[in-house]
Amino acid sequence: MSTLPISYDDVVAAHERIRGVAHRTPVLTSTTANDLTGAQLFFKCENFQRMGAFKFRGAYNAIAQFTPQQKAGGVITFSSGNHAQAIALSARLLGVKAVIVMPQDAPAVKVEATRGYGGELVFYDRYTEDREALGRRLAAERGLTLIPPYDHPHVMAGQGTAAKELIEDAGPLDLLFVCLGGGGLLSGCATAARALNPDCKVIGVEPEAGNDGQRSLRSGAIVHIDTPKTIADGAQTQHLGEYTFAVIRELVDDIVTVSDAELVDTMKFFASRMKAVVEPTGCLAAAAVLQRKVDVRGKRVGVIVSGGNVDLLRFAELVGYAG
Ligand SMILES: *Cc1c(COP(=O)(O)O)cnc(C)c1O
Numbered sequence: 425m426s427t428l429p430i431s432y433d434d435v436v437a438a439h440e441r442i443r444g445v446a447h448r449t450p451v452l453t454s455t456t457a458n459d460l461t462g463a464q465l466f467f468k469c470e471n472f473q474r475m476g477a478f479k480f481r482g483a484y485n486a487i488a489q490f491t492p493q494q495k496a497g498g499v500i501t502f503s504s505g506n507h508a509q510a511i512a513l514s515a516r517l518l519g520v521k522a523v524i525v526m527p528q529d530a531p532a533v534k535v536e537a538t539r540g541y542g543g544e545l546v547f548y549d550r551y552t553e554d555r556e557a558l559g560r561r562l563a564a565e566r567g568l569t570l571i572p573p574y575d576h577p578h579v580m581a582g583q584g585t586a587a588k589e590l591i592e593d594a595g596p597l598d599l600l601f602v603c604l605g606g607g608g609l610l611s612g613c614a615t616a617a618r619a620l621n622p623d624c625k626v627i628g629v630e631p632e633a634g635n636d637g638q639r640s641l642r643s644g645a646i647v648h649i650d651t652p653k654t655i656a657d658g659a660q661t662q663h664l665g666e667y668t669f670a671v672i673r674e675l676v677d678d679i680v681t682v683s684d685a686e687l688v689d690t691m692k693f694f695a696s697r698m699k700a701v702v703e704p705t706g707c708l709a710a711a712a713v714l715q716r717k718v719d720v721r722g723k724r725v726g727v728i729v730s731g732g733n734v735d736l737l738r739f740a741e742l743v744g745y746a747g
Pocket of ligand 1: 478505583604606608610658659703706
């Protein structure tokens with residue numbers, strides 16, 4: 425255990441760092457969801473987190489640990505999704521310059537949100553340029569510290585604070601379902617759950633079209649795939665990370681998948697029954713439970729709802745109400 429890249433102590437330390445800065449998001453319950461599944465469900469609603477997703481936890485935890493020299497130099501990342509906004513906002517709060525490498529064709533809302541948080545944007549052509557190479561080159565040239573979206577111990581420990589809060593607020597769980605892309609959230613949450621609640625089974629949920637995590641866990645080695653076609657844009661990762669997989673293979677019990685149609689049904693459920701806007705990726709864990717991919721009857725079940733950043737028109741289009 426001691427050889428894993430993060431420990432529960434790291435999650436506790438992360439929780440101290442983000443205290444008073446990140447929101448302690450609510451844990452919501454739904455009688456309808458309980459009746460539907462025969463379980464007691466506890467939804468940890470990170471769609472209500474600052475900047476709209478749990479990614480703020482990891483990004484802030486990482487930048488808060490910069491040395492004075494790193495703080496003076498600035499931070500860079502090459503993700504265009506929620507991690508970019510999380511880095512931009514965290515950097516601003518900590519007085520650090522942020523550079524975000526984004527594809528030229530990134531959605532205008534994401535570009536605007538990232539710029540709104542004060543990030544400097546550098547655009548690249550996603551068909552001809554390698555964003556990671558560009559990020560590393562800029563980092564070296566400009567003295568910036570690169571914080572990747574998931575494969576970093578400080579990011580992972582920060583994400584784990586979501587499960588720590590959930591178990592503290594809901595009490596012991598039999599099962600915990602976590603949305604899975606590159607595994608920052610899952611590895612952090614599994615670390616917290618194992619420490620606080622050793623009997624709790626931890627289950628990752630990824631899109632059916634991109635089941636590399638499931639195949640990696642079952643085969644014992646990281647499986648690489650092409651960018652999967654799914655509406656879960658926050659989980660279009662091609663592989664787990666070295667650090668995240670080291671934790672996941674030790675602490676995660678299973679990884680299951682859900683289809684895009686099941687994600688849409690879950691978005692509708694959240695909107696109509698729980699009055700919550702949840703982005704497709706944020707629905708992964710809930711979809712597995714509501715679609716009964718795992719037998720949860722009679723159990724106390726934690727569900728991480730990971731984010732709510734979806735353009736309203738896109739939301740309407742997905743749930744079928746576009747005019
Ligand atoms: C990034 C993201 C995920 C996946 O997180 P990983 O740490 O990459 O596994 C899930 N949901 C949302 C909303 C995200 O932004």
